[in-house]
Structure formats: C-alpha cells, structure tokens
Amino acid sequence: MSNYLSVSTLTKYIKYKFDRDPHLQSVLIKGELSNFKRHSSGHLYFNVKDDQSVINAMMFKGNASKLDFDPKEGDQVLIEARVSVFEKRGNYQIYVNKMHQDGVGNLYQRLEQLKKKLNKEGLFDNSAKKPLPTYPTKIAVLTANTGAAIRDIHSTLNNRYPLAEQIHISTLVQGQQAKDDIIKNLKYADQLGVDIIIVGRGGGSIEDLWNFNEEEVARTIYACKTPIISAVGHETDFTISDFVADARAATPTQAAVMATPDQFDITQRIKQMQLNLSRAVQQNLKSYRKHLEHTTSYYKLQTPTLLYDQQIQRRDELEKQLIYNVKLRISQTHHHFNIISQKLNVKLLLNELSNNKAEQVRLHDALINLLRLKLTNSKHKLQHQVELLNNLSPTNTMLRGYAIAKKEDNVVTSTHDINNGDRLFLEMKDGTVETKVEEVRCKDE
Numbered sequence: 001m002s003n004y005l006s007v008s009t010l011t012k013y014i015k016y017k018f019d020r021d022p023h024l025q026s027v028l029i030k031g032e033l034s035n036f037k038r039h040s041s042g043h044l045y046f047n048v049k050d051d052q053s054v055i056n057a058m059m060f061k062g063n064a065s066k067l068d069f070d071p072k073e074g075d076q077v078l079i080e081a082r083v084s085v086f087e088k089r090g091n092y093q094i095y096v097n098k099m100h101q102d103g104v105g106n107l108y109q110r111l112e113q114l115k116k117k118l119n120k121e122g123l124f125d126n127s128a129k130k131p132l133p134t135y136p137t138k139i140a141v142l143t144a145n146t147g148a149a150i151r152d153i154h155s156t157l158n159n160r161y162p163l164a165e166q167i168h169i170s171t172l173v174q175g176q177q178a179k180d181d182i183i184k185n186l187k188y189a190d191q192l193g194v195d196i197i198i199v200g201r202g203g204g205s206i207e208d209l210w211n212f213n214e215e216e217v218a219r220t221i222y223a224c225k226t227p228i229i230s231a232v233g234h235e236t237d238f239t240i241s242d243f244v245a246d247a248r249a250a251t252p253t254q255a256a257v258m259a260t261p262d263q264f265d266i267t268q269r270i271k272q273m274q275l276n277l278s279r280a281v282q283q284n285l286k287s288y289r290k291h292l293e294h295t296t297s298y299y300k301l302q303t304p305t306l307l308y309d310q311q312i313q314r315r316d317e318l319e320k321q322l323i324y325n326v327k328l329r330i331s332q333t334h335h336h337f338n339i340i341s342q343k344l345n346v347k348l349l350l351n352e353l354s355n356n357k358a359e360q361v362r363l364h365d366a367l368i369n370l371l372r373l374k375l376t377n378s379k380h381k382l383q384h385q386v387e388l389l390n391n392l393s394p395t396n397t398m399l400r401g402y403a404i405a406k407k408e409d410n411v412v413t414s415t416h417d418i419n420n421g422d423r424l425f426l427e428m429k430d431g432t433v434e435t436k437v438e439e440v441r442c443k444d445e
Contacts, residue, residue, distance in 0.1 A: 007090065015085035018092065024083035029055070029094065030102065033075045044071070048079060048094070056093035057081065068205035069101050076102035108206070111213055114240060118215070123222050129246040130227040132259065136164050136195035139259055140226075142171040142185050149202045149231070149252040156256035161263055167194060173201035178211040183220045190224040196259045197224065199241065200231030200252050212239040221245055231255035308386055315382065319375055326371065330364060403428045415442045 005013075018024055031048040038044055042061030047054050057079070071077070078101070081094035118124060139157065143149045150168065157166055171185045172178040182199070189197045199221075201209075211217065212232045218240045221228055230245035231252045242248040249255035337356075403426040405412040412418060418440050426433040 008087070011085060011087050011090045015087055018084050021083075026097075027081055027083060027094070029079040029081060031055075031077065031079070033071055033073060033077055036071060036073050044096075046071075048077070056086070056091065057096055058093065059096040059099065063097055067099060071099065078102055111206075111240070114213065114215055114218075115243065118218055118240065118244065123218065124243045128222070130225075132227050132229070132247060133195045135261060136161075136259060138165045138167060138192070138194040140167045140169060140189040140192060140194040140197045142169050142182070142189060142197065142199040143201055143252070144173050145170045147202055149200060152251070152253040153198060153231075153256045156253050157260060160257065161260035163263075164195075164260055167192065171199075173211065174204070174208050175211075179214045179217060182211060182217050186217075186220045186224060186228075190226050194226060197226050197228045198231060198249075198252075198255045198259060199228060199245075200249070200255060201233070202252070203234035209233050209239055212241040214240070217241060218244045229255045229258055308382075308389065312382065312386075315378070322371065326367065334360075403433070415440050 029048060031050050034047045034049050034054070036044070036046040042064060044059040044064050046057055046059075048057050049055070069075075077099050079094070079096050080098040081096045083092060083094050085092050122128065141150065141153055143153070145168075154166060154168075157164060167189075169185045169189055172181040186197070186199065201212075203209075209232055212230070221230070221241055221244045227246045229247045229249055230239070230241040231249040231254065232239045232241055235250035247258055249258055337353075406425045406427065407418065407422055412424065418424070418437055420437055420440060422437045424435050424437060426435060
C-alpha cells in the first residue's frame with residue numbers, strides 16, 4: 001500500500017513540474033474568449049478556445065486593471081500567460097499576465113514594419129534633427145482644446161518662461177479625421193515663423209495613439225523646417241512621431257520644460273553676472289586708484305623745482321658756448337682779414353679797411369647787444385615761467401600760509417563736501433593737523 005500515491009500528492013507533483021518548467025512560465029496564446037465572468041473581487045475567469053481545444057484561464061485583479069480594452073464574450077485576443085495546475089480540481093489552467101485584442105497585435109506588427117522602413121530611409125537619424133532654440137519667442141502648441149495635456153503645457157510655459165508667446169492650434173488627436181487635421185496644422189504652424197512646435201496628447205491605448213504612427217504624419221514632421229517636440233502619451237508610450245521629431249518628451253509637461261529655459265535660472269545667472277561685473281569694476285577702480293596714488297607721490301611732483309633746475313643749468317651752458325663761438329668767429333675773421341690785408345696794397349685799402357673795421361666794430365657791438373637782448377628776454381621768460389610754476393606748487397602755496405584739507409584721503413574743494421562732525425586733516429608746510437568740524441558755513445546760504 002505504501003507504493004500508492006494519493007490524488008493530492010500526484011496533483012502536487014504535477015503542479016511542481018509545471019511550475020518548474022521554464023517553457024511554461026511565459027507562453028503566448030492566441031484564441032477566443034468564452035464563458036467570460038468578472039468576479040466581484042475584480043478577478044477575471046474565462047476560457048480561451050480555438051476550433052479544437054479549450055483552456056481554463058484566470059486573470060488577477062492587478063493585471064486586469066491594466067487592460068487597454070473591455071473584454072467580452074467572443075473577443076479574439078492575444079495572451080501572455082503562465083501555465084500551472086489548479087490543485088482543487090486537478091486540471092491545468094493558465095494565469096494571464098497581459099491580454100490584448102487580436103487587432104492590436106496587427107497594429108504592433110504594422111508599427112514595427114513602418115519603424116524599420118522609415119529608419120532605413122534615415123528619418124530617425126540624429127544628424128537630421130534640428131536643435132531647439134535656447135530662448136524661444138513664439139511656441140506653437142498642437143493638441144486638443146480640452147484635456148490635461150493643454151493645461152499642463154500652458155501652465156508649465158507660463159511658470160517657466162512667460163516671455164514666450166504661445167499659439168495654441170486646436171488639433172484633433174484621436175479619431176478617423178485626426179490624421180488629416182494633424183498634417184494640416186503641422187504645415188500651418190511651420191509657416192507661422194514660430195521657434196518651436198509642440199505636438200502631442202495625453203496617454204491612451206495604441207489605437208488612441210495610432211494617428212501619431214501614421215506614415216503621412218511622420219513624413220510631415222520630418223519635412224517641417226521648425227524644430228518639433230513630440231509629446232504623445234505617457235513615459236512608456238512610443239510612437240513614430242517620437243522617433244521622427246527633433247526631440248521626444250515623455251509627457252506634455254516635459255515638452256514644455258524642454259522648450260523653454262527656467263526664468264528662475266535666468267534670474268540667478270543675471271544676478272551672478274551683475275556680481276561678477278561689480279567685482280570687476282571694483283578691481284579696476286582699486287587698480288586705477290593705486291596708479292593715481294603712485295603717480296601723485298612721484299618725487300618730482302612733490303618738489304616742482306626738480307622739473308626746471310636742470311633746464312636752467314643747461315641754458316647757462318648754451319649761453320656760454322654761444323658767446324665763445326661768436327668770439328671765436330670774430331677772431332678767425334679778424335685773422336683772415338689781416339692775412340688778406342698783407343697781400344693787398346695797404347695804401348689802396350687803408351680807407352676801405354678803416355671803414356670795414358668801423359663797420360665790423362659796429363656789427364660786433366650790434367651782435368653783442370642783440371645776443372644780450374635775446375638772452376635777457378629768454379631769461380625773463382624763463383623766470384616768469386618758473387614763478388608761475390612756483391605759484392602752482394602745493395608746497396609754495398603752503399609756504400604762504402595755506403593748507404590742504406583732506407577728508408578720508410580725498411581733497412576737499414567745497415563746503416558742500418563737509419558735514420558737521422566730520423574729521424579733517426590739514427596738510428601744512430611742516431606737518432599735518434587733525435581737526436573736527438564744528439560748523440559749516442556756505443557762501444550761498
């Protein structure tokens with residue numbers, strides 16, 4: 001008797017074999033729904049059959065909530081399921097994870113074929129995609145008048161970059177006429193001179209999104225000169241429009257984010273630029289101030305006589321050299337004259353020589369007088385310039401009893417620059433006096 005198995009033991013063993021077989025963990029089945037029932041718990045119970053066989057099936061509530069259609073008796077379906085054994089009845093059945101209408105499977109096949117065709121033609125190449133402008137001025141939005149998509153796009157654009165003008169072009173995004181309406185509005189938006197076109201809609205089944213998988217729509221997007229952002233469906237949804245467009249957004253909200261800069265970030269960059277500019281100006285002012293202080297502290301400016309004392313000495317040397325040259329010239333001329341006079345008849349030239357000698361004396365005296373006059377005028381002019389320079393010298397001014405008033409290292413030139421209680425520094429010829437202002441009297445008060 002110990003060699004005999006109980007029914008439950010055999011059933012458990014068969015179930016164990018089913019559950020351990022990797023080929024039965026995920027099977028793809030095509031068939032017709034029959035005996036379909038929706039339990040109050042949310043689980044689905046039904047049979048999947050073809051012309052020759054029937055399989056019991058069930059679908060848990062969690063997976064049933066993800067269905068993209070409302071299943072009913074007689075539907076042709078495509079199923080992804082796990083094969084196991086229901087121990088209570090001892091029969092095998094399938095536990096359905098995913099289920100689609102059989103027509104949808106045809107759509108997926110068409111979608112893959114079109115993707116391969118357009119990709120081969122180069123419509124998906126990154127080299128053909130246009131860059132999005134950083135600061136758009138006009139944005140065209142192609143979507144339905146109602147729904148979350150248009151609200152999300154407009155609110156995001158207004159919050160991020162209200163400077164951009166929004167042009168909403170009401171567009172059918174679902175139904176038989178949607179394809180032609182999308183194509184027409186894309187061509188219209190491309191002629192408006194906008195910077196970016198956002199085209200899209202909210203999520204849905206593959207049938208709902210199919211207009212954005214149409215070949216004519218894809219070729220229209222590719223032909224547009226304006227950069228296009230495709231924002232069709234949710235993050236997990238992909239359409240042909242997403243691959244052809246210049247950029248793909250997972251959601252309409254993300255499309256608005258991709259199309260515009262954040263005004264907060266722009267404000268922060270402007271503030272940073274202002275700060276950098278202010279620092280640069282301050283550094284330049286500091287550099288120029290140091291240069292000015294260095295220049296004003298130059299020793300020749302502190303002692304103005306150093307600017308002209310060398311010139312006075314040079315003038316005296318030139319004067320001495322000039323007188324010497326004149327005397328030398330006269331001596332040479334006189335010597336030359338004596339030589340000539342010895343060679344000539346003295347009697348014939350005596351009178352002429354006498355006259356020439358007198359003329360020579362006269363010219364000599366005139367030249368000496370002219371040189372002295374010129375030297376005197378130059379000396380007077382130089383003395384006049386020296387006196388003017390001395391009068392302008394701060395040191396000479398302070399020698400006459402004046403002082404230079406400074407406030408915070410700045411020279412004070414007007415009573416309007418002084419307030420009661422200010423501390424002033426008076427620079428005098430022999431030192432500095434620190435004082436405090438008790439009262440300021442202005443001439444115009």
